[in-house]
Amino acid sequence: MKKIAVLISGQGSNLQAIIDACETGFIPAKIACVVSNKAEAFGLERAKSAVIPTQVFLRQDFANNAEMDNAIGDYLQSMEVDLIVLAGYMKILTAAFTQRFCSKILNIHPSLLPKYAGLNTYRRALEAGDTEHGTTVHFVNEEVDGGAIILQAKVPIFPDDNVEEIELRTREQEYRIYPMVIKWFAEDRLCLKDGIAYLDGKPLPKQGYASE
Structure with missing residues (x-):
């Protein structure tokens, strides 16, 4: 059975969805x-309620971002994790970290990438007068909200x-989709090769799969 590490910065609502999916056996x-x-x-607190080990790494305890990410990487390696899942982790990972765990990091971003990378995606979509928005699961590379797209889900935006x-x-x-x-x-079934996401041995399209 594969081991997952989840990186968070806040409420952990996506973490809870993942915990629930593991407990039911879906994952x-x-x-x-x-x-x-x-x-x-x-x-x-969500993790502790599910009896999952937790670890906190504070930026102030390290000389620079590289040292912090290296310490996190060493910890994850000691835990023998197979997959790193970013779930509202609001700190940009260093290139050294993403390269160290290349093909083993997933992220979910609240937009239909490549549109609206970065912050404030809901407001940006609303102010642009968009009629739809959505969310994207992708592999992580050194580019912010970059990396091969795996799955997207769209939602409507209504006038009011x-x-x-x-x-x-x-x-x-x-x-649902994470x-x-x-x-x-x-x-x-899913892997990353030469920057391209593959599902069941077949390369995914540039925009990934669209979830219905």
């Missing part, structure tokens, strides 16, 4: 640890929507 893997760069992150309504609608899809992609990885 045939074990969460070996939860790592946070914020000591007050509520996601740590506000930011909170778009976020709620998008998060519902996140809780466990699905992690399941594929745990079942050895």
Whole structure:
């Protein structure tokens, strides 16, 4: 059974969806640890409730980002994790870290990448007058919100929507598609080769699969 590490910075709602999916057996893997760069992150409490080991790494305890990421990497290696899942981890990983764990890091981003990389995606979509938004699961590389796209889910934006309504609608899809992609990885159906995502031995299209 594969071991997963989940990196968080806040509430950990995606973490909870992953915990639930592991407990029901939907994801045939074990969460070996939860790592946070914020000591007050509520996601740590979610992990403790599920009896999952937690570890906090604070930026102030290290001389630079490289030292911090190296320490996190050493910890994850000691836990013998097979997959690193970013679930609201609000710190940019160093290139050295992403290269060290190349093909073993997943992220979920609240937009239909490559559109709206970065922050404030819901507001940006609303202000642009978009009629749809969505979320993307992708492999992580040294580029912020870059890496091969695996799966996307779209949600509608209605004329009278506000930011909170778009976020709620998008998060519902996140809780559905992130466990699905992690399941594929745990079942050895999903991998990354030469920067291209493969599912069941076939290369995925540039925009990944569209989830219905």
